[in-house]
Amino acid sequence: MATIAELGIRYRSGEATPTGVVRAYLERIEALNPQVRAYFTVTRDTALAQAEAAEKRLKAGAPLGLLDGIPLAIKDVICTKGIRTACGSKILEPFVPPYDATVIARLGAAGAIILGKTNMDEFAMGSSTENSAFFPTRNPWDLGRVPGGSSGGSAAAVAADLALGALGSDTGGSIRQPAAFCGTVGLKPTYGRVSRYGLVAFASSLDQIGPFARDVRGAALILQAIAGHDPLDSTSTEVPVPDYTAALGRGIEGLRVGVPAEYFIEGMDPEVEAAVRAAIDVLKGLGARTEKVSLPHTDYALAAYYLIAPAEASSNLARYDGVKYGYRAAGGKDLIQMYGRTRAEGFGAEVKRRIMLGTYALSAGYYEAYYGKAQRVRTLVRRDFQQAFERVDLLVCPTAPSVAFKLGDKEDPLQMYLCDVFTIPVNLAGLPGLSLPGGFTATGLPIGLQLIGKPFDEATLLSAAYAYEQVTPWHTRAPELA
Amino acid sequence: MAEPKITLAEVEHVARLARLDLSEPEKKRMRFQLDAILTYIDKLRRLDTDDVEPTSHAIPMVNVMREDEVRPCLPTEEMLANAPEREGDFVRVPRIIEE
Numbered sequence: 001m002a003t004i005a006e007l008g009i010r011y012r013s014g015e016a017t018p019t020g021v022v023r024a025y026l027e028r029i030e031a032l033n034p035q036v037r038a039y040f041t042v043t044r045d046t047a048l049a050q051a052e053a054a055e056k057r058l059k060a061g062a063p064l065g066l067l068d069g070i071p072l073a074i075k076d077v078i079c080t081k082g083i084r085t086a087c088g089s090k091i092l093e094p095f096v097p098p099y100d101a102t103v104i105a106r107l108g109a110a111g112a113i114i115l116g117k118t119n120m121d122e123f124a125m126g127s128s129t130e131n132s133a134f135f136p137t138r139n140p141w142d143l144g145r146v147p148g149g150s151s152g153g154s155a156a157a158v159a160a161d162l163a164l165g166a167l168g169s170d171t172g173g174s175i176r177q178p179a180a181f182c183g184t185v186g187l188k189p190t191y192g193r194v195s196r197y198g199l200v201a202f203a204s205s206l207d208q209i210g211p212f213a214r215d216v217r218g219a220a221l222i223l224q225a226i227a228g229h230d231p232l233d234s235t236s237t238e239v240p241v242p243d244y245t246a247a248l249g250r251g252i253e254g255l256r257v258g259v260p261a262e263y264f265i266e267g268m269d270p271e272v273e274a275a276v277r278a279a280i281d282v283l284k285g286l287g288a289r290t291e292k293v294s295l296p297h298t299d300y301a302l303a304a305y306y307l308i309a310p311a312e313a314s315s316n317l318a319r320y321d322g323v324k325y326g327y328r329a330a331g332g333k334d335l336i337q338m339y340g341r342t343r344a345e346g347f348g349a350e351v352k353r354r355i356m357l358g359t360y361a362l363s364a365g366y367y368e369a370y371y372g373k374a375q376r377v378r379t380l381v382r383r384d385f386q387q388a389f390e391r392v393d394l395l396v397c398p399t400a401p402s403v404a405f406k407l408g409d410k411e412d413p414l415q416m417y418l419c420d421v422f423t424i425p426v427n428l429a430g431l432p433g434l435s436l437p438g439g440f441t442a443t444g445l446p447i448g449l450q451l452i453g454k455p456f457d458e459a460t461l462l463s464a465a466y467a468y469e470q471v472t473p474w475h476t477r478a479p480e481l482a
Numbered sequence: 483m484a485e486p487k488i489t490l491a492e493v494e495h496v497a498r499l500a501r502l503d504l505s506e507p508e509k510k511r512m513r514f515q516l517d518a519i520l521t522y523i524d525k526l527r528r529l530d531t532d533d534v535e536p537t538s539h540a541i542p543m544v545n546v547m548r549e550d551e552v553r554p555c556l557p558t559e560e561m562l563a564n565a566p567e568r569e570g571d572f573v574r575v576p577r578i579i580e581e
Binding site: 094095096098099190191192205231234235237297299300303304306307314318321322323324325326327328332333334335336337338339340341343344347352353355356357359360363370372373374375376377378379380382412413414417427428429430431455 | 496523526
């Protein structure tokens with residue numbers, strides 16, 4: 001199993017060609033996707049056409065960059081011109097975007113090849129990919145378990161080697177938690193680091209696009225291609241983008257690493273805790289200075305999130321009305337009835353729940369008590385991190401309190417929400433967070449290690465993750481699929 | 483089990499605001515599920531936030547301005563291709579005004 005950087009080297013030496021590699025991936029997808037169900041749409045023809053173009057460039061000695069000819073998978077929440085973008089929802093099932101998201105245009109300009117669109121929890125709402133309106137995705141390490149979510153299809157595709165890397169989106173942990181469950185690297189960049197033009201909106205003050213890859217260098221290469229200001233997204237910032245791969249080798253000697261006490265809680269999986277504690281020792285052995293820090297409002301972050309995210313979602317999802325695009329219910333005798341039926345038939349249970357919760361939190365009489373309160377608590381969560389980052393350069397903790405659970409195990413919505421208790425605070429504070437393989441349970445399930453950085457300091461996250469990866473074997477393991 | 487803090491009438495009111503035609507079983511289920519979530523969320527009341535400013539955006543931003551210039555937009559035909567029902571260059575919808 002190659003990495004993005006390794007395949008690039010083989011392309012440039014002529015040992016491998018993009019058409020050969022893409023054909024092999026398409027064959028592998030055909031053989032294994034029926035079990036893993038990572039892809040919702042496979043874009044065979046366009047992938048082969050893109051591969052031929054990449055091959056010509058490579059043969060002419062003029063590749064577009066280090067991603068030229070690299071086959072990737074894209075979460076179905078990101079608009080792709082001419083390729084159906086259903087977002088895991090019946091209401092968008094017929095939707096074919098007339099334009100590309102900025103991240104897709106940038107990957108195209110870098111020569112990357114899109115193998116297909118990956119399955120996800122409907123509108124990115126969920127932590128297991130079981131909320132897809134179409135089918136659940138399976139965890140490649142144990143097909144009876146979930147891959148995490150909501151970017152479960154992207155994580156499973158990378159873990160099962162059905163793509164070399166992928167894009168996902170992360171509103172409350174939707175890149176990092178599936179990365180942890182599937183044993184891949186997943187990075188949520190700082191809010192504003194990557195353009196969201198063409199990302200189907202869930203909660204606009206939290207959503208961020210980021211990469212999955214099998215190793216840290218791969219994630220750095222994808223981030224390099226997609227990061228930076230975009231005039232089409234006014235929330236993307238003009239902060240300069242550094243050279244991420246150049247930062248990888250800088251080591252962590254003397255780096256101050258904070259260990260937040262609140263991220264080691266009662267009830268968490270003891271194997272997860274043991275693996276994360278062992279990883280902290282590895283970082284120490286590499287010369288990092290670790291110290292305990294406190295993020296006292298951690299316990300309130302989840303509650304604040306489940307007001308803020310549904311409130312924003314209820315507003316964003318008001319656009320699905322059966323008028324300009326998407327599904328429309330038949331038989332509505334007037335416009336109001338058509339709206340109500342279209343949305344009742346088009347949305348799944350979790351999306352309806354969040355629309356209801358958000359509408360309730362924003363409604364007259366409840367706004368200040370719920371939404372206003374949550375925004376104030378958000379300030380407290382942000383301050384916790386600001387104070388910690390006065391003393392340390394990054395934080396290390398588990399990505400999730402457990403490893404991948406069995407399909408159907410978390411039918412109670414609140415139990416599902418609690419999966420994201422360690423990832424949500426990072427979104428509320430707008431910080432970059434990275435999950436990387438940090439060990440395995442005795443039964444062979446991956447454990448995720450989370451690194452949290454200062455705003456726009458993805459370079460430090462990547463360099464620390466890279467240093468850890470170089471001295472640990474976890475990323476070299478692959479699930480057995482046949 | 484205690485009576486949920488959210489009434490069935492409130493569920494119906496919110497569903498109407500959200501333009502969601504929920505079935506009777508859905509309304510009942512929604513009432514108990516929202517109650518469980520709101521009970522969990524109630525822990526926020528333990529925090530004194532009177533002197534805390536709200537955060538709407540994690541990264542502080544001021545208004546982003548640009549020149550108001552005429553630029554090409556997406557072609558009408560491509561935009562209408564996704565419409566569930568169309569008539570000529572228009573999107574067709576059920577009637578809005580009472581006869």
